[in-house]
Structure formats: structure tokens, C-alpha cells
Amino acid sequence: MNWDPIILTFQLASVTTFLLFFIALPLGYWLSQTKNKFKPLIETLVSMPLVLPPTVLGFYFLIAFSPGNAFGSWLNEWLGIKLVFSFSGLVIASILYSLPFMVHPIQSGLTNLPTSLHDASTLMGKSKTTTLFKVLLPNCKASLLTGIILSFAHTIGEFGVVLMIGGNIPGETKVASIAIYDEVEALNYNTANVYSLILCVSTFLILLFVYLQNGGSLKKYRR
Amino acid sequence: MNWDPIILTFQLASVTTFLLFFIALPLGYWLSQTKNKFKPLIETLVSMPLVLPPTVLGFYFLIAFSPGNAFGSWLNEWLGIKLVFSFSGLVIASILYSLPFMVHPIQSGLTNLPTSLHDASTLMGKSKTTTLFKVLLPNCKASLLTGIILSFAHTIGEFGVVLMIGGNIPGETKVASIAIYDEVEALNYNTANVYSLILCVSTFLILLFVYLQNGGSLKKYRR
Amino acid sequence: MIKAHIEKTLKASENPLKIDVKIHVSRGMFASLYGASGAGKTSTLRMISGLLKPDHGLITNHEDLWFDSNKNITKNPKHRNIGYVFQDSALFPNMTVFENLEYALTNKRDTKHLYQLIKLMKLDELCNQKPGTLSGGQKQRVALARALAQKPALLLLDEPLAALDNESRVELQDCLLQVHKTFRLTTLLVSHDIAEILKLSDQVFVMDHGKITQQGSPKTIFTQNSLNENFEITGEISKIERQGIQFCMTVRIQNTSVKIMAKKFEIENLKVGDEILVGTKNFNPFVLKTSD
Amino acid sequence: MIKAHIEKTLKASENPLKIDVKIHVSRGMFASLYGASGAGKTSTLRMISGLLKPDHGLITNHEDLWFDSNKNITKNPKHRNIGYVFQDSALFPNMTVFENLEYALTNKRDTKHLYQLIKLMKLDELCNQKPGTLSGGQKQRVALARALAQKPALLLLDEPLAALDNESRVELQDCLLQVHKTFRLTTLLVSHDIAEILKLSDQVFVMDHGKITQQGSPKTIFTQNSLNENFEITGEISKIERQGIQFCMTVRIQNTSVKIMAKKFEIENLKVGDEILVGTKNFNPFVLKTSD
Amino acid sequence: TEKKVAPSIRIATAANMQFAMQDLCKKFTKFTGISCELIVSSSGKLTAQITEGAPYDLFLSANEKYAQEIFKLGKYQDKPRIYAFGNLVLWTMSDTTAELSLLQSEKIKHIALPNPKSAPYGKAAYEVLQALPNFQKLEKKLVYGESISQTNQFISTQAAEIGFTALSVVRSDPYKNKGKWTLLSSKKHLPISQTAILLRQNESAKKFYRFLFSSEAKKTLKKFGYLTRESKF
């Protein structure tokens, strides 16, 4: 058995989760605060990856990212970035694909904080950034953790998008879910089972941790 | 262009959502009430479809449901139900796959109701069922709606599982997401684009409706 | 007669709270449970009602055994027939006021009782409104009516008036008095308002850190306890005038005249010339020097 | 001197509420805003602080223009330097009491001011605790200290004591009095407790359905308003005894003796034999017939 | 909507064969009145589904291995039979002619081919590449499509500058005049044996099975770029 796909999967999940956190943070914060009338529209767009078939998404990524296309060639020529068949492309696609899994918990965590915390900090003359980092985020750690862990687990399980734009390059874009698919295609069911087991067990443990932790932190406030 | 896949998709989504509602209702209710120590475990299992690669899930469904297998043959012989390559099989797989999208909103809707509503009804001598249907559910309609609509939209977008156990049989298991895949495979990008457009627009509108409605119902209580 | 001898350890936050209480309330009496926040008042009520299971103990209502840890008997709360008013009213938002009352009826056809309650509690005009459109005071009035609709064997009131402003509060207290006069239900009220307890109840249990520290008549308890909570002085009625729906009595005390507003039922057996005792519970006076 | 002439229509629920108020509070004064629930008190405070934008109007603090709808000027709330105490305390749960106070400091090195506050408000022992472990009264004491830590130009208090039990409430009222004596901050308190307003404030605004219906000194307002809310009678001090940290005065009124507890600062210029006026605000008496 | 003509047969078809099969089916229906449904997917997935009892009448696999795998189950009477051989081409969307020598050029960043593990055309392409002198360098440029169709997507969207595909693809209607391609000699790789196995012994299915080996079918297969028994041997 080859461990590369497993290692690569965890690398992809880590990098994606890390970057996603910093993208989702301002977005979730904005959504939790705004009364803008376009808010439902933005919320819908953020949630689209939940309901779109990943292969559809992947196919359009392929078209958008490929250098034969205006956007893709612009990226390629001006920034020297090639998004198809590369780890960085997978990261970008995964970020888009896991976006709702990070934005939703952050947004709801911030929304559920009493507004008086935000107001109090503002009236003390603190900037929005100070308020966010010193007051709001430390008080919704559980939501942040949920977001981080869900995104991580979801990226581990990602398949359709990666299949479409990854090109199945060993050590670069061949993640575990693709490896399972490959082995199934090649009728090596035993190897597929081993990969699947590793994937299932690790996502299971990760989720169980979230729920144990959530239960625990909720219990403190339950009457 | 063939409308069959679109019609089939909406049929599948409707049947799945309908059945799922009645499965998720007792489950969500139980999760919202219980202090059982296995609760985090059940919550984890319910959430697994969120993070597992659909193709992995589909592959194991295929094996589990197939008449060559103990469970599949039992179903086949005793109940006369064949789950692979049939519409009913798709429904069952979709129910499992969309489970968290229905259970989560119902559970959180019920959890967020003041416990005093439940207590008050109990002390009036009402049974759990009466309390649930007369008091609790009517007061978390928004959550129920969210659950129904998310499940519906998610089933529309379903792909990996259906591809594996459905077998792509026109009029029976060839839903829109598979049709798109097929057309892309056959290099008919135009038809694929039309299908994708229909799928994207309908899921977009459905989600937008959820968020407009959520925003609206939240606004009433916002300070 | 309700008897509750119960023990339970609550493990919230760092320091667990051990509740260990003995409460006896005779049939038809109005008893109150007084204590600071966190003393365990709500938990006690929840245990009596069966919403929370005690660790040890015995609860009986007249001949009826509700809980016995030795015999391992727990009567389902839904069969205890308890009228319970929650601090947050707990009206069902999906039903109108009338539907809320109707839902609570044990016998769906007993509409006579329903209309009697609506009349008694002056709910006629609110009947078709949803709870969301009611004021805090109106909500609690409806919640009280709903608790009475099921003709309960016991009435438990958990700070029903704590969230109200002064005016609604006094109004609801009068309403509670009226109800108790009419139905003579055994009642247990949780409150941390001494004036309220003095006004309403026959008996008070003072609770502190899960234990009953004092019990007896409210007047004895609260006057011996905190000297300046209660104040009484005698005077003579010199005039009674009608003012709208109320009455205004002029009372001569020493050489000043004091005007006191009163409800109709309060002055029913009073007339000019009567000597009366004017008291205030919760006496929290200010003092100004007049001679200098 | 804070001046606020503001208008705003709030479109909550079915019937929108139009707030239209003129509030002037002179420098160093303690003013209160009184009114039933839903009258618009909180919204008014939020508009003054800048958390809510008025539709029209003008708000100035001394020479400083905070809001002018004509000139389209809105000063950012974070630059208004307002100390605000919320009903729910709004302490930051992730910080200890000390860190909460420190966070509010405008000048991080001004620890002298910090320690002065901690001493004044008796917070020494709470400094290292997290807000979650404090009682309701302690929480509000910390919240008040925190609002003072930033040396505010204006102190806004939104029912800081509404959720407290009697004992903590009276204690906090004394604390507020003390603070006002020490810092002489222009203060606006929202309350629907008449006794509290009478005890604390120089000036009261009565608010009803978004409008100021009455304003003036609390004594005038509340005595002319509801006859039996206020009660005064004269007596003579016959004894003053120390009892723990408090003092117990025996006052002879008519032929009864009444014992009244008092704080040290309250009896500073009183002695045995002095004639005093004993009053109670929020006079909600009961009447008993004694002659029959 | 037109009513479905009964009886009809379901043919599980490997992706590379789909264009030729569409044509064959049309002809077959015209002759016999029996309609055909094509289930197009990768050979691996179809094999898994047939193993689990998928209701297909006929399976056209892209190589012998998958058909043999199914025959091994012991449920079927007829041995798998090869009915045609596939041809491999090198295909590009750019203006330069597609030559094997072009692969080393700086401009070529990615070379697309189907996954050799599961797709017969991929395996053949890999064999061709391995025989090249500078294979080590080229290996870094390889990107794998899940099936031949995905490889076609990679090439046609220009995500990969060049790639290997089936002759039938570049001769199909959608791609007839797109890009440049060269046929690779079938001597450079093991034969790509298009294999058929009959899954159900019903009359219609048998009829199609027979039709597949008829000279009429062979004509069509040739037109789409396959070699048949006669032409090969």
C-alpha cells in the first residue's frame, strides 16, 4: 500500500483549512453584522457548494482555470500560476467547495453572541478589528473549532472537484478519495477498502470529537 | 434536449424529502431531548454523509444493497425489494446521504425552543406526541422549512452515490446530475450547459428563498 | 396538603448546590418560597412538579403519592395535575389566547369553566390575539388563566411577576389575590419580593443555599428579620372619594393628611371615622432632618 | 450638558413606535428616564450613544456635536467616550474582572485610576475571577466599574439593576450614589423603579409611547402623579445604636417606636432628640381596620 | 413525447466506444425495430455494477481484462469475444502538428492520458511513452484522466497542451475538425482489444451480439477508426 495519497490528503486538508479560515473570518463577520439588502444573495452564493453536484462544479472550474481560457491564461501569463493539475489549484477549488462549512459556523457563532458585547467594546473606543479579535472571537471558540474541523473533514472527503481538475498526479494531486476511486476502477477492491477504512475512521473520529466537545461546552450553560 | 432527467430529478428530490422528513422528525426530536451518553455518537453518524466522499459511500451502498450480499438478498427475497439500479434504491441512498441536511435544522429548531413550552404542555397532562405536533413543531416552522428545502436542493445536486448504485438507466435512475456528467463525457458541452443551468438556477432560487425567508423571520425578533 | 421532603445535588458550575428541603403546605393555603437568586427555588418547584427528579425523598399531595425514592415510585408529571406559571409565561406562540386556554382544558367540552375564567381574569378583549402581541403583564395574566383552566390540584408560580414593571405587577398581584379567594387552590409562589409575599401569602419558606432556613407567617419572618422592611402606623379615615374606578381615602395621621388610593374591594367595610392601621411592607425609607 | 432632540420611527411588530424626545441634562446631574416596558427608553439611550441612528435631530455634549441630521454629521460612537452599562452587564466572558477593567482603559498605563476604582467599588477579591462565576449583583458592580474605567464624558445606565434581587439592588444603588458623589459624572439612568429614581436622581423624564410626557424633580413628579406612591411622616429619634457596619435608629412616631436601619453617611449629622421626616417612596400600603 | 418501442436492450459501453455505438445502435434499430439504450461509463465502474447484478444485456469493455473478470463469476454461458481493436492517437489543440518528438518541448507542460491502471487506452499510451528515450523527463508532465472522456476534456479545454486519445474520438462528430492529431502505429503498444460479453440470453440481445460481428457493423467500426479481425489479421 502506498501512503502518499493519505499524506497528500491531510496536507491538502490542512492548507485548505488554514487559508479558508482567514477568508471565511471577514466574510462570516460581515454577514453576522450587516443589514445590507444583498445579504441573502451572498448567503445563497456561499451555500451553493452545499447543493451543487461537485462534478458540475469541477467541470466549470476546469473550464475557468484552463489556460485556453481568458481567466486561466491571464492567471498563467501575469501571475505565473497554473491552477489545473496543480496542488495550488486543488487548494483553491477546495476552498470554494468547503466555503459554507467554515462560513456558516463562524457566522452563526458571531450572530449568537449578545450584541451588547460588540456595543460595549465600540463604546470603549475600540476599533472593529480589536473588538473582533479581543472580544468576539475568544467568546465563540467552539464555533470556530466546529468550522475548522468540519472544513478539514469535508476536504478530506472531497472527490468530484479534485477528480475534475486534479489530473491524478501522484504526490501532487492524487488524494485518498481519488486513490479509492482508482482502485475500484482497477478492480483492486482490497486496497480500496483499506483506503476507505482509513478515511472513514479518521473523519468519524474528527466528527465525534466535535460533537463531544459541543455537548460538553453546551452542558455548562444548560438548565 | 431530453426533459426526462430533469423530471426524474425532481421526482427523486420530492420523494426523498417527503420520506426523509418523517424519518428525521423522530430522530431530531430525540436528539433535541435526550441526555443519553451515546448522543454524540449518533450525532456523528448522522453527520458522516457530510464528510464522506460520495463515491466511497456509493460503492459501499452498491455492495451492501446488491443481491449477491446477505443484506441485499434478504431484502430481495423477503421483501421483494431490489435496491440497486432502481428508483427505490436511489431514494434510500439519497435519504441516507441527505440525512444531516434534514436532521440538523430540525434538531436545532427544537433545541432552541424555550424548554418551558415543553414543560408547560407536559404539566397540562399532554402526551409527548401531542406536545410535539401541537406545540413544538408549529413553533419552529422556519427550521422545518429550512430542513425540507436544504434536503430537496441537496438531493437535486446529488451525484456520486446515484452514479454508483443507480446505473444510469434512463427514466429510472438517470437524474440530471448524471445526465450532465454523461453529456460532458460525450463531449456535448452545450446540452451539459443547459442541464447545469437548470440545476444551478433552481437550486439557487431555492436557497435564496430560504435565506430571504430566514432573514425575514429573524428580523422580527432582532433588536 | 402537599408534602415534599426532597434532596438533590445540582452540579452546575464549580461548586455544586445541595438542595435539601421539607415543605408542607396545607390545603387551600397560599405559601411562598423566598430567597436570593441561585438559592434553588426554581429547582425545588421543578422537583415538586416532576420536571426534575430528586435524588432522595418523598412527595405526596393529600393521599396521592407522587414520588418515593425508597419504593422507586415516580408519578409522571403529566398525571400530577399541576398548574404551573413560568417566569417567561411559556404561552404557546402559535395559538391565540383562547386556543392557549382551550389547550389546557382537561375536558374539552368544559367551556363554561373557560368563560368563567375569561371573565374573572378580564381576558375578553385579548381572546383572539396571539401572545406575541401582548404586553408582559397581559401575558402573565393569560398564563395564570391557562394554569387555572386545567382545574389543578396544586398551583405553582415561579416568579410570575419578576419581569414586570411596577404598575402591571401590582395589578397582577390583585388578580392573584382574587383568584385565590375564588378557587382556594393550594398555591406555592416563588418570589424574591418581600412586599409581594406579605401581600399575598399565608406562609413563607425562606430558602438559602438549598436549605429552608426559616418558615412561618410572612409578617413574623420579615419583621423580625430586617427591621426596616416593614412599617405600620395608625390613622383615622377622614374622607372617602370615588376617583374613576378607584377610591381615594384621606387618612389623618398625626397632624398631616395622607391620601391613599384603594380598590373597591379594599374599602368595602371601611367608613369615615374608622381607625385604621396603615402599613407598608418593603419599607425602605429616607430620612430628612426637620428640626435644626 | 448633554442635549438630545431626536426623532426616530421604529418599525418593530405591527404598530410602529415613533420616538420623539427632547432631553437636556446639565453637567454633573443625575437624570433618570422612567417609563413602562416598550416606551422606547433603551432606544433613546442607544441613539444618544450612537448605536442607533436617529431619523432626525441634533445631539450635542457640551460644545461637542455628536449628531446633526441637517448637516449630515454623525460622530462615530467609539469617539463619543460614553460609559454604558447594559442590563445584561455585557462583561467579556473570556477576560477576568481585572482584564475587563483594563481593556476599557483609554490609557493603558493609567493603572492608578484602575486601582482607585477597584478600591472604591470593592472589587479586590473578584479581580481574578471570570464573569461566569460572579453573582448578578457582582456582575453589575464590575460593569459599572468598567464603564468608569474609561473616564467617560457621559454615563448611560440601562436598567442596570432590574434583574437583581432586593438585597443586591439596594447595595448597588448605594454604590451608584457613592460613584456619583465621587466623580460627578453627567448620568442618565433608565429605570422603571420609582423608589430607585427617587433615591438616586436629581431629575426625571417620564416617557410614554416614545414621547416625554413629564419632566422635573422626581419628588414633584411622583407625588403629584400617584398619590400613594410617596408617604412622609415626622418623628423623633430616641436612640442610635451601632449594629455591625450599620446603625439602628429608634424613632418615636405617635406612640409607637419604629426601628430604622441606616448607613454611616446617612446618620452623620443626626443625634438623639432630632425631629426627622421619615418618608418612603414607592409607598404601596396595606390598610387594616383596627377600631370596630 | 414518443412512446418507448418495446422490446429494447441495454448496452453497457466503455466510454471510448460511445460514438461508434451511437451509430451502430441507430442502424440496428432501423434493421430490427429493437431500440437500444446506451449506459456509458468507465469499464471499471460498469464491471463493478455488473458484478452486483446491474440489469444490462450486453457489456462492451475497452479491454479483455474486465470482460474476463465478469466471465469468471461463472454466471454467463458465452466467453467474451474481441470484436475490434482500438487505435491510439496523439492530439493537440495548438497549431503545431502533434508528434511524439514534440513532447519534450518546453511549451508542453502537461501530457494528458487516461489512467493506465484502469483505462486500456491509457495503458497503451503509457507503453508508447515508456519506449521513448527520455521517458524519465516526460513522466513529470503526465496528467491522468479518470477515463478517456476526461482525457478528452483535458485536451479540448487546453488544460493540457497535448494528450493521447482514441482515434474514434477525433473522428467523432463533435471533434471532427478540432485541433491536430496523428495516428500512432499499433506496433508500439499491446493491442487494445474491444471485447464484448453477452450478459442475458434474450433474443434481442443475442441479435445485437450477432450484429456486432456482422460485416455491416465492421464497416461502421472501421469508419470510426477501429481495426477489425479481417483488417488486422
Ligand SMILES: Nc1ncnc2c1ncn2[C@@H]1O[C@H](COP(=O)(O)OP(=O)(O)OP(=O)(O)O)[C@@H](O)[C@H]1O
Ligand atoms: N438541571 C440542573 N442541573 C444542574 N444545576 C442546575 C440545574 N438547574 C439549575 N441548576 C443550578 O442550581 C442553582 C440553583 O438554581 P435555581 O434555578 O433553582 O435557583 P433559583 O433560586 O430559582 O434562582 P433565580 O432566582 O435566579 O431563579 C443554580 O446555580 C443553577 O445554575
Ligand SMILES: Nc1ncnc2c1ncn2[C@@H]1O[C@H](COP(=O)(O)OP(=O)(O)OP(=O)(O)O)[C@@H](O)[C@H]1O
Ligand atoms: N432596532 C429596532 N428596530 C425596530 N424596532 C425596535 C428596535 N429596537 C427596539 N424596537 C422596538 O421599539 C419598541 C421600544 O423598544 P425599547 O427597547 O426602546 O423599549 P424600552 O422602553 O427600553 O423597554 P424595556 O423596558 O422593555 O427595556 C419596542 O416595541 C421594540 O420592539
Ligand SMILES: [Mg+2]
Ligand atoms: Mg428561579
Ligand SMILES: [Mg+2]
Ligand atoms: Mg430597555
